[in-house]
Amino acid sequence: MRSGVVIFPGSNCDRDMIVALRKISGKTPIKIWHKEYDIPNLDLIVIPGGFTFGDYLRCGALAARSPVITSIKNHISRGGTVLGVCNGFQILIEAEILPGSLIRNKKLLFTCRETTLEVQSCIESPFLSGLKIGECLKIPVAHNEGNYFAPEDLLKQLKEEGRIALKYIKQKDNEKNYNPNGSTEDIAGILSKNGKVLGMMPHPERAINYLHGGTDGLKFLTKCVEQIIG
Amino acid sequence: MKPQSELLKINKNEYLAQQKSKLEDALEMGLTKDEYKLICEKIDKIPNLTELGIFSAMFSEHCSYKSSKKWLKTLPTEASHVIQGPGENAGVIDIGENLAAVFKIESHNHPSFIEPFQGSATGVGGILRDVFTMGARPIALMNALRFGSPDQPLTQHLVSGVVKGIGGYGNCIGIPTVGGETNFDKSYDGNILVNAMAVGLAKKDRIFYSAATGAGNPVIYVGAKTGRDGIHGATMASAEFTKNSTEKRPTVQVGDPFTGKLLLEACLELMNTDAVLSIQDMGAAGLTSSSVEMASKGSLGMNLNLDLVPTREDKMTSYEIMLSESQERMLMILKPGSEEKAKSIFDKWDLDFANIGEVTNTGRLILTKHGFEACNLPLEPLVKDAPEYNKPFEIKAIKKVLKPSDLKTNLTIIDILKIIFKNPNIATKKWIWEQYDSSVMGDTIFANGDSDASLVKIHGTEKKESFGKGLAITTDCTPRYVKSDPIIGGMQAVCEAARNIASSGAKPLAITNNLNFGNPDKKNVMGEIVGSIKGISEAASYLSTPIVSGNVSLYNETNGKSILPTPVIGMVGAIDEVENSLKISAEPDNVLIALGQSENFKAGWVGCSIYQEIINKKYDGAPPPINLENEKKVIEIILKLNEQKLLTAAHDISDGGLLTTVCEMLFKYNLGLDINLPSNLINCDSYDPLLQSWCFGEDQARIIIATKHIKKVQLILKENNIDFFVLGETNSSSNLNLNDITTISIQDINNLNEKTIPSMMGDQQQG
Numbered sequence: 001m002r003s004g005v006v007i008f009p010g011s012n013c014d015r016d017m018i019v020a021l022r023k024i025s026g027k028t029p030i031k032i033w034h035k036e037y038d039i040p041n042l043d044l045i046v047i048p049g050g051f052t053f054g055d056y057l058r059c060g061a062l063a064a065r066s067p068v069i070t071s072i073k074n075h076i077s078r079g080g081t082v083l084g085v086c087n088g089f090q091i092l093i094e095a096e097i098l099p100g101s102l103i104r105n106k107k108l109l110f111t112c113r114e115t116t117l118e119v120q121s122c123i124e125s126p127f128l129s130g131l132k133i134g135e136c137l138k139i140p141v142a143h144n145e146g147n148y149f150a151p152e153d154l155l156k157q158l159k160e161e162g163r164i165a166l167k168y169i170k171q172k173d174n175e176k177n178y179n180p181n182g183s184t185e186d187i188a189g190i191l192s193k194n195g196k197v198l199g200m201m202p203h204p205e206r207a208i209n210y211l212h213g214g215t216d217g218l219k220f221l222t223k224c225v226e227q228i229i230g
Numbered sequence: 231m232k233p234q235s236e237l238l239k240i241n242k243n244e245y246l247a248q249q250k251s252k253l254e255d256a257l258e259m260g261l262t263k264d265e266y267k268l269i270c271e272k273i274d275k276i277p278n279l280t281e282l283g284i285f286s287a288m289f290s291e292h293c294s295y296k297s298s299k300k301w302l303k304t305l306p307t308e309a310s311h312v313i314q315g316p317g318e319n320a321g322v323i324d325i326g327e328n329l330a331a332v333f334k335i336e337s338h339n340h341p342s343f344i345e346p347f348q349g350s351a352t353g354v355g356g357i358l359r360d361v362f363t364m365g366a367r368p369i370a371l372m373n374a375l376r377f378g379s380p381d382q383p384l385t386q387h388l389v390s391g392v393v394k395g396i397g398g399y400g401n402c403i404g405i406p407t408v409g410g411e412t413n414f415d416k417s418y419d420g421n422i423l424v425n426a427m428a429v430g431l432a433k434k435d436r437i438f439y440s441a442a443t444g445a446g447n448p449v450i451y452v453g454a455k456t457g458r459d460g461i462h463g464a465t466m467a468s469a470e471f472t473k474n475s476t477e478k479r480p481t482v483q484v485g486d487p488f489t490g491k492l493l494l495e496a497c498l499e500l501m502n503t504d505a506v507l508s509i510q511d512m513g514a515a516g517l518t519s520s521s522v523e524m525a526s527k528g529s530l531g532m533n534l535n536l537d538l539v540p541t542r543e544d545k546m547t548s549y550e551i552m553l554s555e556s557q558e559r560m561l562m563i564l565k566p567g568s569e570e571k572a573k574s575i576f577d578k579w580d581l582d583f584a585n586i587g588e589v590t591n592t593g594r595l596i597l598t599k600h601g602f603e604a605c606n607l608p609l610e611p612l613v614k615d616a617p618e619y620n621k622p623f624e625i626k627a628i629k630k631v632l633k634p635s636d637l638k639t640n641l642t643i644i645d646i647l648k649i650i651f652k653n654p655n656i657a658t659k660k661w662i663w664e665q666y667d668s669s670v671m672g673d674t675i676f677a678n679g680d681s682d683a684s685l686v687k688i689h690g691t692e693k694k695e696s697f698g699k700g701l702a703i704t705t706d707c708t709p710r711y712v713k714s715d716p717i718i719g720g721m722q723a724v725c726e727a728a729r730n731i732a733s734s735g736a737k738p739l740a741i742t743n744n745l746n747f748g749n750p751d752k753k754n755v756m757g758e759i760v761g762s763i764k765g766i767s768e769a770a771s772y773l774s775t776p777i778v779s780g781n782v783s784l785y786n787e788t789n790g791k792s793i794l795p796t797p798v799i800g801m802v803g804a805i806d807e808v809e810n811s812l813k814i815s816a817e818p819d820n821v822l823i824a825l826g827q828s829e830n831f832k833a834g835w836v837g838c839s840i841y842q843e844i845i846n847k848k849y850d851g852a853p854p855p856i857n858l859e860n861e862k863k864v865i866e867i868i869l870k871l872n873e874q875k876l877l878t879a880a881h882d883i884s885d886g887g888l889l890t891t892v893c894e895m896l897f898k899y900n901l902g903l904d905i906n907l908p909s910n911l912i913n914c915d916s917y918d919p920l921l922q923s924w925c926f927g928e929d930q931a932r933i934i935i936a937t938k939h940i941k942k943v944q945l946i947l948k949e950n951n952i953d954f955f956v957l958g959e960t961n962s963s964s965n966l967n968l969n970d971i972t973t974i975s976i977q978d979i980n981n982l983n984e985k986t987i988p989s990m991m992g993d994q995q996q997g
Contacts, residue, residue: 110665
């Protein structure tokens with residue numbers, strides 16, 4: 001598999017994602033600098049987490065105007081696959097590749113902790129086809145603006161088109177804070193219309209070691225890679 | 231030379247900065263009359279205002295350590311694994327496989343009280359720069375925080391701001407904040423403590439130092455532009471607070487973690503080439519301390535053209551440029567001819583890069599502005615003639631030993647346990663920790679109380695059969711012990727840190743310390759400084775954990791009231807295989823054993839304990855004594871047992887005593903335990919002072935271990951003459967039973983534990 005990880009000034013999960021993808025595919029992803037217009041044909045492009053340009057404007061707003069975004073849009077229009085994690089998800093939204101918005105966490109606090117995700121019934125997507133509907137994954141989040149918001153009509157559309165990919169889910173009946181950011185309908189990740197672009201707040205690349213964070217992130221990424229290679 | 235009248239036309243303020251100073255100027259800058267006299271003598275002229283500003287910064291307590299230097303020199307700093315001790319940007323130790331751990335702790339107390347968010351954020355930024363200046367990639371952040379009493383309204387505001395500031399910088403720059411300690415005491419009402427520690431990783435043969443080399447070599451300024459923020463921050467941090475301290479807000483620097491991240495990546499990229507000869511970050515006293523220290527360490531001089539310094543504002547004067555504490559800046563000496571290559575790296579990261587002068591062999595610091603000489607000073611007096619005071623001191627220690635029977639109460643053991651876990655000093659700090667990104671970089675094994683020490687894997691040491699090496703890190707201090715007996719308190723901080731490192735399965739290696747005290751002009755405060763340094767020295771020598779870096783913060787007083795003496799110990803240890811590390815949580819069917827406590831241990835040490843505070847509403851006894859031999863024994867035995875893979879978990883006994891420690895080990899899996907009691911306590915009731923002292927006494931040199939291999943462990947303990955007491959086997963009942971005396975619901979106690987800090991912070995939704 002040929003993959004690439006995009007690096008903006010302020011990206012800080014690029015190394016973690018490269019480590020995870022190398023562990024799974026045996027190949028080191030290429031690094032794509034944000035000023036690049038020409039990027040080679042890749043099976044997967046990942047926009048990793050971080051604080052691009054300090055997130056001093058809206059999160060991801062400046063990165064979404066970088067030259068590389070044009071190349072990513074071209075890659076998508078050719079039917080290419082893109083994963084945006086955390087700040088990467090925020091960038092995909094600011095670039096209007098994915099709809100809706102990510103606003104401040106409900107409690108207005110940064111939150112770093114494990115969450116449990118449930119795989120939703122959705123359209124055909126290389127990110128989810130290898131997993132069962134209703135399957136649970138323990139993957140951590142670490143963000144300040146992960147509260148996914150979509151107005152009624154958009155939400156309806158996302159549901160009809162089967163684009164809600166992942167939701168935060170309770171472990172126990174009385175669990176109050178299973179949703180770490182107050183997102184609409186517990187949404188943790190959404191897909192593009194063709195299912196080839198996934199934006200998600202949780203960090204699968206941080207759950208690849210049984211000593212810390214568990215290995216559900218490894219499972220998630222492995223299934224993606226398997227589906228993409230075909 | 232052009233006439234000064236021309237300068238007056240160009241920049242009036244610069245003209246003023248170049249005028250001769252008066253004694254009043256010196257006093258205003260925090261210098262004494264004697265110091266001003268000394269300066270005039272040593273430089274053989276009356277300094278102008280810029281020159282005087284440079285002296286006042288270099289002579290400040292913050293830069294010169296004038297009150298503590300005499301005593302700091304007595305700290306043990308050497309061992310075969312020490313590569314660089316105190317005196318550089320950070321300490322460096324050898325951790326094998328051609329790798330070095332680079333670390334330091336630093337305070338940002340005064341700025342954090344005035345402006346909690348920016349003060350603590352720049353504290354984190356500053357300590358990170360200290361570490362990557364040496365060529366190390368930072369891999370973990372820790373902190374030690376002290377706030378005023380929890381019921382004081384200001385405390386909530388300060389906690390909230392400091393936590394946001396620490397998270398704001400660390401989360402953005404992408405270095406995990408893996409743990410630390412947070413405590414509350416009314417003595418910090420007007421002076422909070424924010425100590426930040428950073429640990430980095432470097433190749434042993436690629437460490438960078440600050441001493442300038444080679445006359446004629448270019449002096450390069452990189453990073454953010456210089457603004458008017460933080461002017462005289464080092465002087466502010468060296469004075470007592472008064473009611474008007476909040477008026478000093480403009481002297482607090484503003485942090486920019488994004489630029490910090492760019493500077494980190496650009497510096498490490500440049501250090502991968504052979505261009506950098508020496509490098510120093512611009513921390514306290516900015517361009518002044520960096521240029522003076524680099525030149526003087528190399529026994530050379532420096533000429534700088536201040537017109538070439540990138541500035542944020544127009545018409546900044548030489549005085550302002552030299553004393554600004556704008557963040558995210560570095561000064562480097564480059565190999566001649568490598569400027570182009572270096573500049574291209576900084577261009578890529580959109581950072582300023584300016585060739586502002588050259589190294590000379592004159593032994594002088596010469597600065598020009600608008601073509602006029604703004605400063606011409608010999609370097610030696612700035613560094614070597616900084617005063618060193620031998621201030622009078624008196625080490626006061628409480629000798630009165632309290633007996634359990636001195637503490638009579640109508641509280642039961644459950645009552646006391648509930649009060650303990652309602653105390654924000656003991657309760658879990660989860661509410662705080664969740665605001666820190668503890669898992670970025672993907673190498674965190676244990677963070678935030680999962681283990682007695684935080685543990686990060688060392689990237690790149692993975693082997694076929696192992697995840698590789700790890701570094702264990704802890705910060706510790708028990709200020710109430712130091713207050714009662716500075717020497718014992720100093721020793722205890724070191725011993726507890728070493729016990730914490732060992733309880734995570736790692737070998738204790740070296741220390742960075744942050745000595746936070748009140749006004750050293752007071753005999754008893756100076757006694758606390760001297761006493762705790764003595765205690766730290768004794769314990770650190772005995773445990774072979776030398777001090778390799780550190781920081782001193784004095785004048786932590788408001789309106790004459792001093793903080794509790796708080797000499798924080800940051801300790802680093804190493805483990806060869808991280809999968810062999812130890813957490814605090816026991817698993818079902820584990821036997822819990824108290825190491826360092828014999829069958830004959832019948833009464834606990836109650837003086838100065840959390841238990842005493844609950845019963846007496848104060849601490850007034852002698853703190854628990856320290857027996858270094860026992861401390862070493864318990865550390866060595868736990869490492870030995872762990873090497874043989876006989877342990878599941880370990881947790882050292884500290885604040886709140888044995889029963890508190892046991893509860894903390896049972897919380898995660900909601901387990902129960904029937905505790906064996908020594909024969910003399912079997913018939914006690916729940917009010918019995920002797921039994922209560924056994925439960926809550928704070929005798930030192932004890933660690934509770936959890937094992938599935940009781941027979942083997944007992945055998946090894948006996949062979950090695952280790953005192954131990956088998957507490958019992960964990961079960962799934964979630965009840966902690968003390969014979970028939972009392973039954974404690976672990977679930978109930980943990981519910982209290984989890985609610986304490988959120989409810990203190992007004993967050994009712996937690997849990």
